[in-house]
Structure formats: C-alpha cells, structure tokens
Amino acid sequence: MNETVHQRAQQLFAQSLVEGVSPADQAWLDAHLRECAACAQEVAGTQELLRALRNVPVTVPSDLAARTQMRVHLRMQESAQGSSSGALLWIITAASWVLGVLSAPLVWRAFTWVGVQLNLPKPVLELGFVLWWTVPALVAVAAVIYQRGVSSDAHRSRGNHV
Numbered sequence: 409m410n411e412t413v414h415q416r417a418q419q420l421f422a423q424s425l426v427e428g429v430s431p432a433d434q435a436w437l438d439a440h441l442r443e444c445a446a447c448a449q450e451v452a453g454t455q456e457l458l459r460a461l462r463n464v465p466v467t468v469p470s471d472l473a474a475r476t477q478m479r480v481h482l483r484m485q486e487s488a489q490g491s492s493s494g495a496l497l498w499i500i501t502a503a504s505w506v507l508g509v510l511s512a513p514l515v516w517r518a519f520t521w522v523g524v525q526l527n528l529p530k531p532v533l534e535l536g537f538v539l540w541w542t543v544p545a546l547v548a549v550a551a552v553i554y555q556r557g558v559s560s561d562a563h564r565s566r567g568n569h570v
Contacts, residue, residue, distance in 0.1 A: 413440065417447045421454070486559075497552065508541060515540060 420437045423429050429437070441448045469475075516537060523533040 414444070414447055417441070417444070418450070421451050425458070504545075512541075 417437060417440045420429055420433050424434065424437065441451060519533050519537050519540070522528070523530070
C-alpha cells in the first residue's frame with residue numbers, strides 16, 4: 409500500500425471525529441483499518457487518548473455562559489450603535505452643509521445690516537460670518553470626541569468588571 413492510502417485513512421478518521429463522514433467513506437475506513445495494523449493501532453491510540461482527555465475534570469465558573477452571552481450582547485449593541493450613529497452623523501453633516509450653503513446669502517445680508525446699524529468695520533463682519541459657521545461645527549466635533557471618549561471609558565470599565 410502506498411502512503412496516500414494511509415494519509416486518506418488518517419484524514420477520514422479525523423473527519424469522522426469532528427464532522428462525520430459519508431457511509432461510503434466510513435465503509436472504506438473500516439475496511440482499511442481491518443487490513444492495516446499500523447493505522448488500526450494509531451486509531452486505537454487516538455481513541456484511548458480522547459477517552460482519557462474526556463475524563464479530565466475541567467472546572468469553569470458557573471456563570472461563564474451567562475457572562476459570555478452578556479458580552480456578546482453588549483458587543484452587538486455597541487456595533488449597532490456605532491454604525492447607526494455614524495450614519496446619522498453623516499446625514500446630519502450633509503444636511504448642515506446643504507442648509508449652510510442655501511442660507512449663507514441670507515446670513516450675510518443679516519450681518520451686513522447689523523454692521524451698517526452698528527457702524528462695524530468690514531473685517532469684523534467677515535470674522536463674525538466665519539465664526540457663525542465654524543463655532544457650531546467645532547462644538548459638534550467636540551461633542552463627538554467627548555462621546556467617543558465616554559463610551560471608550562465605559563467599555564474599558566465594563567471589561568474590567570465583567
């Protein structure tokens with residue numbers, strides 16, 4: 409017999425332990441094990457080893473399954489919140505830009521009127537106009553960074569306690 413036959417027997421035996429094999433493959437393996445003492449001895453040794461491993465007592469915390477399920481559930485929630493809040497942030501940003509572009513002429517007219525009424529120089533009006541658009545954006549960025557920091561801290565603290 410050649411080496412590939414023995415390799416096939418080893419592969420089929422390993423597969424039968426994990427996921428099962430077809431009846432035809434099982435019949436071939438059984439016939440081969442009857443004819444090949446080396447493969448039969450290897451299979452017998454492996455089965456004995458597996459029986460010994462199954463008899464080794466393993467202790468796990470009684471709440472391991474519940475804790476694992478809770479962590480998976482929390483990860484799913486974080487993932488869902490992250491993807492939905494990210495999409496929401498992009499939608500709000502796009503709407504803000506569209507509204508900003510559409511309302512910019514009106515806002516400039518309002519700044520011009522206020523500048524004329526208060527006799528303000530043009531650089532002050534221009535600075536006010538720029539700040540009118542940038543301050544809310546900077547506040548929004550700060551809020552997003554703060555929220556990410558808070559959720560990151562909460563995630564770290566949950567990781568230490570769970």
